[in-house]
Amino acid sequence: MPNYRRNYVPGGCYFFTVNLHDRSQDLLTRHWPQLRQAIRRVRSERPFRLEALVVLPDHLHAVWTLPEGEADFSSRWRGIKSRFSKSLALDGPVWQRRFWEHTLKDETSYRRHVNYVHLNPVKHGWVTRARDWPYSTFHQYVENGIYSLDWMGEAGG
Numbered sequence: 001m002p003n004y005r006r007n008y009v010p011g012g013c014y015f016f017t018v019n020l021h022d023r024s025q026d027l028l029t030r031h032w033p034q035l036r037q038a039i040r041r042v043r044s045e046r047p048f049r050l051e052a053l054v055v056l057p058d059h060l061h062a063v064w065t066l067p068e069g070e071a072d073f074s075s076r077w078r079g080i081k082s083r084f085s086k087s088l089a090l091d092g093p094v095w096q097r098r099f100w101e102h103t104l105k106d107e108t109s110y111r112r113h114v115n116y117v118h119l120n121p122v123k124h125g126w127v128t129r130a131r132d133w134p135y136s137t138f139h140q141y142v143e144n145g146i147y148s149l150d151w152m153g154e155a156g157g
Contacts, residue, residue, distance in 0.1 A: 006074065006101065007101070007103045008071035008072065008073075009071055009103055010066070010068070010069050010070060010071045011065070011066055011067065011068040011069060011070065011071075012065070012066055012071060012103055012104075013051070013063065013064070013065045013066075013103070013104040013110060014063070014064050014065075014066075014073055014101050014102065014103055014104060015061070015062070015063050015101070015102045015104055015113040015116075015117075016060075016061065016062045016063075016064065016073075016077070016099055016100065016101050016102075017059060017060075017061055017099060017100040018059060018060050018061075018062070018077065018081075018095065018096075018099040018100075019058065019059040019095070019096045019099070020058045020059065020094065020095060020096065021092070021093040021094060021095055021096050022058075023058045023059070024058070025057070025058060026057035026058065027057075027058075027088065027094065028055045028056065028057055028058065028059070028060060028135075029055060029056065029057045029135055030057070031084070031087070031088060032055060032135055034084055034087040034088065035055060035060075035080075035084050037083075037087070038079075038080045038081075038083035038084040038087065039053075039080055041079075041083055042076055042079040042080050042083065045079070046072075046075065046076050046079065047067055048064045048065065048066050048067065048070075048073070048076060049064065049065040049066075050062065050063075050064060050137070051063040051064060051065055051110075051114060051137075052113075052114040052117040052118065052137050052141075053117065053136065053137045054117045054118060054120045054121060054133070054135065054136040054137070054138075055135035055136070056120065056121060056124060056126065056135070061116070061117045061120055062117070063104070063110070063113055063114055063117060064076075073101065077099055081094070081095045114141075117136075117137070118130050118136060118137070118138040118141065118147070118151075119152060121133035121135075121136065122152070129150070129152075130147075130151060130152060131149055131150070131151070138151075
């Protein structure tokens with residue numbers, strides 16, 4: 001078994017990929033309200049800033065910034081996964097045991113990963129424009145004037 005090493009940086013900013021156990025399922029989009037509620041509940045108990053999020057049927061990507069002095073993202077993900085799983089009351093595992101994390105070290109890395117999050121539904125062929133995917137913080141970025149509605153155009157081109 002590999003020896004996973006997490007980079008816990010107090011107040012750090014991270015990019016995450018979290019997958020369903022069975023990647024052929026569509027639980028994350030089909031049960032988006034339950035997932036959103038799980039995220040909200042965990043954020044109310046263990047705050048973090050949700051910088052960007054995209055939820056696809058079988059996986060999600062997120063960019064988080066933890067509060068000053070805090071570095072424990074693992075327990076936050078454990079809480080989100082647990083709450084969501086319990087809300088579905090399914091037999092068997094819902095999530096892959098682990099998740100992938102990458103520490104964002106500068107503004108360029110931050111922008112690149114936020115853009116990746118918002119383009120992911122296009123990359124996977126679910127839509128041809130980021131604005132057409134409802135399970136994304138892309139729409140908040142448009143509302144806040146960070147992106148235009150036609151950001152990246154058709155198919156991210």
